Amino acid sequence: MPFLEDVALDTAADAYVQNSMWVEYEMATDQGALHIRGSTDPVICTEAGDPLLPTEIKTKRSLTQFDQADPTPDRRHKAQLHAYLHGLDQTVSHSLDMGLVIYVDRTQHDLLPVCVEFDSEFWTETVIDWAADQTTYRLSDELPPADPEQQWGCEYCSYRQRCGRDDDPFADTPATGVLPLTSYPRHAVVEALEAEGGADALTPTLAYQYPDLAAEAETDVYPWTCALCGEEYAWDWNELEWDGNPANPPMCPACTSGHWFAELAEGTPLWEDGLHE
Structure with missing residues (x-):
C-alpha cells in the first residue's frame, strides 16, 4: 500500500487507491458475443472514483528472471491487464491506455513494477482470438x-x-467411465450410464449435481469412503454437510470426532473391484 499510495500521489494530486473495481462488458467476435467480467487488483482512481491506473499484482519465486533495466511482463499477465483496460476505458471520459503489473518476490518481498501500454494489435490478435476460441470449446462442451x-x-x-x-x-480412466470429484455435462452422464460397458453407478458428486438421475431405481450411487479409518457413508447422508463442491470433499465424521482430519474419497467403476467388493 505505501508503494501504491506514492504512485497515486505521482498520478494526480487528488488520486487515491481503490482496493478493486468490477469489470463487465461484451464484445462482438466472429465466433459470437464474448461476455467478459471480473475484478481487478488495486486501481489508482480520481477523487470522483474514476479509474486512472489499474494494476495487476503477481507473486514470483524470484525476480531475477527479469531485465531490471527494461522488464517485460509475462504474456498472460499483459493479456489480463489489457482486459481490464479495455473494459474500464468504456466507463470514463478520459483515455485509459496504461496499467501496471506489479511483481512481488515471495521470499524477499521486493517489488518490480512494469508499465503496460494498451496495444490494439495484441488485444485483437492475441487476447480476443484466444478468448473466442476458448468460448467456442466451452459452448460446444468440447475440451480444448x-x-x-x-x-x-x-x-x-x-x-x-x-x-x-x-x-x-x-x-x-477409460472414456466410458467417470472420474471421482469431477462434474460433467448432463448429456455426458446420461450417455455414460446408457453405454454398453459404461458407468454402472454415479459418484456422489454427480448424484448431488443431478439428484433426479440418482433417484432413478436402476441407478446406483457409490458411497463415500475414508482411506484413513475405512468407514463408508451413503452419498445422501445429511450429516456430511457437503455443499457439492468437488474441490472441497466432505470430512470423515468418524475421524473428525477422534481429532483426525481426513477427506472422504469417491469410488468409481474403475475402482469397483478394489474398494467395493
Whole structure:
C-alpha cells in the first residue's frame, strides 16, 4: 500500500487507491458475443472514483528472471491487464491506455513494477482470438487442445484429470467411465450410464449435481469412503454437510470426532473391484 499510495500521489494530486473495481462488458467476435467480467487488483482512481491506473499484482519465486533495466511482463499477465483496460476505458471520459503489473518476490518481498501500454494489435490478435476460441470449446462442451503455452499451465486447468495430465491414480480412466470429484455435462452422464460397458453407478458428486438421475431405481450411487479409518457413508447422508463442491470433499465424521482430519474419497467403476467388493 505505501508503494501504491506514492504512485497515486505521482498520478494526480487528488488520486487515491481503490482496493478493486468490477469489470463487465461484451464484445462482438466472429465466433459470437464474448461476455467478459471480473475484478481487478488495486486501481489508482480520481477523487470522483474514476479509474486512472489499474494494476495487476503477481507473486514470483524470484525476480531475477527479469531485465531490471527494461522488464517485460509475462504474456498472460499483459493479456489480463489489457482486459481490464479495455473494459474500464468504456466507463470514463478520459483515455485509459496504461496499467501496471506489479511483481512481488515471495521470499524477499521486493517489488518490480512494469508499465503496460494498451496495444490494439495484441488485444485483437492475441487476447480476443484466444478468448473466442476458448468460448467456442466451452459452448460446444468440447475440451480444448492440451497444448498450453507453458507446461505448468496444466496445473491450473480443471480438465487435467480428464486428459491424463495429472498425478492422481484415476488419470487413465477409460472414456466410458467417470472420474471421482469431477462434474460433467448432463448429456455426458446420461450417455455414460446408457453405454454398453459404461458407468454402472454415479459418484456422489454427480448424484448431488443431478439428484433426479440418482433417484432413478436402476441407478446406483457409490458411497463415500475414508482411506484413513475405512468407514463408508451413503452419498445422501445429511450429516456430511457437503455443499457439492468437488474441490472441497466432505470430512470423515468418524475421524473428525477422534481429532483426525481426513477427506472422504469417491469410488468409481474403475475402482469397483478394489474398494467395493
